[in-house]
Amino acid sequence: xxxxxxxxxxxxxxxxxxxxxxxxxxxxxxxxxxxxxxxxxxxxxxxxxxxxxxxxxxxxxxxxxxxxxxxxxxxxxxxxxxxxxxxxxxxxxxxxxxxxxxxxxxxxx
Amino acid sequence: xxxxxxxxxxxxxxxxxxxxxxxxxxxxxxxxxxxxxxxxxxxxxxxxxxxxxxxxxxxxxxxxxxxxxxxxxxxxxxxxxxxxxxxxxxxxxxxxxxxxxxxxxxxxxxxxx
Numbered sequence: 177x178x179x180x181x182x183x184x185x186x187x188x189x190x191x192x193x194x195x196x197x198x199x200x201x202x203x204x205x206x207x208x209x210x211x212x213x214x215x216x217x218x219x220x221x222x223x224x225x226x227x228x229x230x231x232x233x234x235x236x237x238x239x240x241x242x243x244x245x246x247x248x249x250x251x252x253x254x255x256x257x258x259x260x261x262x263x264x265x266x267x268x269x270x271x272x273x274x275x276x277x278x279x280x281x282x283x284x285x
Numbered sequence: 286x287x288x289x290x291x292x293x294x295x296x297x298x299x300x301x302x303x304x305x306x307x308x309x310x311x312x313x314x315x316x317x318x319x320x321x322x323x324x325x326x327x328x329x330x331x332x333x334x335x336x337x338x339x340x341x342x343x344x345x346x347x348x349x350x351x352x353x354x355x356x357x358x359x360x361x362x363x364x365x366x367x368x369x370x371x372x373x374x375x376x377x378x379x380x381x382x383x384x385x386x387x388x389x390x391x392x393x394x395x396x397x398x
Contacts, residue, residue, distance in 0.1 A: 180327075210386075219288075220328070220376065220389040262327050271316070271383040272341070275327030 178203040180263050182276035189253050190284050197248040197279050199237075199263030207265040209246040210273070211237055214260040223248075223261070233257070253283045287311075289390035291377050297396045298367055306362040306393045310379030317360050318387065319352055320376040328376055334360060335383060367397045 179202045189195050201207060211223040224232045226239045226246060237248045246263060263276040290309040298304050310317050315336055320328035330344040337357045345351075349367075354360040364371055374394050378387035 185325075219391045222386050225386065264327070271318075271333060272330045272344075273320075273328070273387070275329070277325065277327050 178207065178265060178267055178274050180265055180274055180276035182261075182263055182279050184279045185277070186280045186282065188282045188284060191255055192252050195248075195250045195253045195257065195281065195283075197261050197263075197281065199246045199248065199276060201244050201246065201263075201265050203244070203265065203267055205268050207267050209237070209239055210264045210266075211235070211246075211248050212262040212264055212275075214262070216259070220262070253281075255283050255285055257281060258283045289377055289379050289388050291375075291390035291393050293393060294391060295394045295396075297398060300367060300369060300397055302367055304364050304367055304395065306364075306375050306395070308360045308362070308377030308379075308390060310358065310360070310377070311388055312358075314379035314381055314388075315357070316380045316383050316385070317354060318378045318380075319360070319362050320378065322374045322376060322392070324373075331362070331375075333383075340383075364395075367395075369397045371395060372397045 181200045209226045212220050213223040214220045235250045237246050239246050260278045260280050262278045264273045292307045317334040319331040322328045332352050333341040334354045349365045352362045374392040376392045377390045380387050
C-alpha cells in the first residue's frame, strides 16, 4: 500500500537559515506528489505539486524516484513560514490523496 | 461561493447521538471529497463524489457513516450512533474534476463526549 512518511513532527530553525522538510513515500508506480500547508487558524491549502515544477513562496521540492523522496526546501526561512506542512501523494489514475502526518515548522526570530 | 464552506465549524455531541455535517463546494466543482483528520495525524480519505454519485466510499470506517450529495452540489456527511473515537476534524474539499487540485474547507471539529 502507498504510504507517506514525514519523519519530523517538529522542526525549529532560525530566521534566515535554510529549511528542509523531509518526505519519503512508498509506492511502486509513478505517483504525483504535493506539499500542503496549514497556517495558524487557516484552512489546508496547496503549496506546490511536483509536476508544475514551480517555486512558491521561495519553496521548491524535487522528486527523487531513486530515493523515493520529495523533500521541501527553502534557502532562507521567514517567520511567516511557521506552519504545519503535509506531504501527500496521488497514485497514477486515482484522485485519493494519501497524506503524511505532517511536520510543524517553527521559525525563530 | 468563493470557497468551500463547511458548517458547523464546531459540533459537540453526546455519545450515541446522530450528527450531520454539511459541505458547500465551490460552484461548478463536480468532484467533492470528505477527509477526516484525527489529532496528530494527516487527513485520511473517507469518500469521493463525482456529481451526485459516490464514486468511491472505500474510506468510510463502518456503516455508521454515510454521505449524500443529492443535487450534485451540497453534500452531507451523516454519522449515526456516534462514538468517542469519531472525534476529529472532518474536512471537505472540491475540485473541477478528479485530476485537478483540491480546495479544502475549514473543516468541522466534531467532539463526542
